[in-house]
Amino acid sequence: MGLKNKRFKTTLLVAVFLSIISSLILVFLTNLDLYGSVASVAKVTVEATVEESRWSGVDEAVVERFAKEHGRDAKEPLINTDQGDLLLFVFLIAGAGGGFLAGYYWRRLTEQK
Amino acid sequence: MKFRISLTILLSLFLYVPEVYAMHISEGILPFNWAALWFGLSLPFVAGGIYLLKKKVSSDLSLKPLVGLMAAVVFIISAMPIPVPTAGTCSHPCGTGISGILLGPFISTVVASIALLIQALFLAHGGLSTLGANILSMGVVGSFAGFLGFRLMRLSGLPLYLSGFIAGLLADWATYLTTSLELASGIRGDAPFLPLFGKIAIAFIPTQLPLGVLEGAITGGMVVLLYKKRPDLLVKMGVIRAVEM
Numbered sequence: 001m002g003l004k005n006k007r008f009k010t011t012l013l014v015a016v017f018l019s020i021i022s023s024l025i026l027v028f029l030t031n032l033d034l035y036g037s038v039a040s041v042a043k044v045t046v047e048a049t050v051e052e053s054r055w056s057g058v059d060e061a062v063v064e065r066f067a068k069e070h071g072r073d074a075k076e077p078l079i080n081t082d083q084g085d086l087l088l089f090v091f092l093i094a095g096a097g098g099g100f101l102a103g104y105y106w107r108r109l110t111e112q113k
Numbered sequence: 114m115k116f117r118i119s120l121t122i123l124l125s126l127f128l129y130v131p132e133v134y135a136m137h138i139s140e141g142i143l144p145f146n147w148a149a150l151w152f153g154l155s156l157p158f159v160a161g162g163i164y165l166l167k168k169k170v171s172s173d174l175s176l177k178p179l180v181g182l183m184a185a186v187v188f189i190i191s192a193m194p195i196p197v198p199t200a201g202t203c204s205h206p207c208g209t210g211i212s213g214i215l216l217g218p219f220i221s222t223v224v225a226s227i228a229l230l231i232q233a234l235f236l237a238h239g240g241l242s243t244l245g246a247n248i249l250s251m252g253v254v255g256s257f258a259g260f261l262g263f264r265l266m267r268l269s270g271l272p273l274y275l276s277g278f279i280a281g282l283l284a285d286w287a288t289y290l291t292t293s294l295e296l297a298s299g300i301r302g303d304a305p306f307l308p309l310f311g312k313i314a315i316a317f318i319p320t321q322l323p324l325g326v327l328e329g330a331i332t333g334g335m336v337v338l339l340y341k342k343r344p345d346l347l348v349k350m351g352v353i354r355a356v357e358m
Contacts (some may be wrong), residue, residue, distance in 0.1 A: 019242065035356035054201055055196055055201065055203050056202060057202065057204060058203070058204040058317060058320050058321070059137065059138075060232060061202045061316075061320075062317055063138055063142065063292075064139060064142070066300065066309075066313055066316070067139075067142045070300040070301060070304065070309075071301055072141075072144075072299070073141070073142075074139035074141055074142050074240075075139075075140045075141030075240075076140065076141050077139075077237045077240060077241075078140070078234070078241055079235060080237060081235060081236055082237040087189075087236075087237060090236055091236065094192065094231075094235070094236060095189070097193075098185050098188050098189040098192075099189065101181065101184075102182060102189060103187055104181075104182040105179075105182035106182055107180045108178040108181075109179060109182060110342050110343065
């Protein structure tokens with residue numbers, strides 16, 4: 001009985017939580033509909049992305065696009081590694097280094113017991 | 114041993130990407146006053162995190178590997194572009210959901226700040242002037258959303274995986290909602306704030322909705338994996354109770 005009661009309470013709490021979140025999202029989206037359809041904005045974004053270049057990042061498709069529309073262009077980074085294949089090299093090093101460190105610390109963690 | 118070496122090499126190869134597909138706010142996009150405000154808001158969290166990290170590590174050296182692992186995980190995950198076929202774009206999860214759960218939100222903010230700084234300096238990913246905004250969205254909001262979401266789910270009696278899943282999902286979506294807020298307030302000029310904020314947030318949805326679900330799955334999986342391998346560590350970090358071991 002106790003277990004059933006606990007499960008019921010858990011289910012109820014989760015349902016209430018999800019309902020609140022969904023309601024908040026719906027209220028948010030409904031309010032936004034005052035300024036244009038949700039679906040159409042999302043569709044325009046996707047179409048714009050496809051037009052510009054397939055598989056571009058959301059920094060280009062969303063962040064930089066909106067910034068440009070409002071007169072704010074992205075500047076070159078302080079250390080500009082985005083030149084030719086230099087960025088590939090930097091990402092490869094960062095990936096290899098990050099992967100090695102993750103593996104090393106995972107091993108230390110699991111051996112520590 | 115051979116398996117571990119192969120796994121490390123595979124992980125490294127997986128991170129070899131042809132172009133940078135980031136979502137952090139790029140260099141120069143935010144005006145100075147807004148960039149300074151986000152720096153100012155994120156600094157107390159970073160300072161608090163450094164203080165807590167020093168205090169915890171000095172009293173318990175065994176925490177170091179967990180902090181190191183989380184730093185590597187956040188760095189890798191937040192620089193890993195994932196193509197989303199439904200949107201035709203690429204973006205990345207944040208990783209601060211899992212670090213917020215395991216390290217606490219303040220130390221997780223420090224870990225995220227280091228990852229973001231390295232990415233801004235060497236990977237043309239984000240920017241130095243927008244570092245404060247990116248720390249606030251991914252580091253502070255992502256970590257707190259993950260931490261609080263997980264605790265709330267556990268309090269309501271949900272199992273470990275599901276709690277981790279919802280926490281990861283919330284951390285991801287909260288990060289992108291904050292990025293939308295920062296971007297809208299910074300670039301709007303004379304335009305009204307709310308419509309622009311809504312447009313940016315909605316524009317993120319086709320890419321970030323499925324990625325949030327993926328981040329939830331990764332977060333839930335990592336919590337369960339650590340529970341199987343080191344339940345004592347989860348107890349020490351206050352993630353589970355001793356009776357659950």
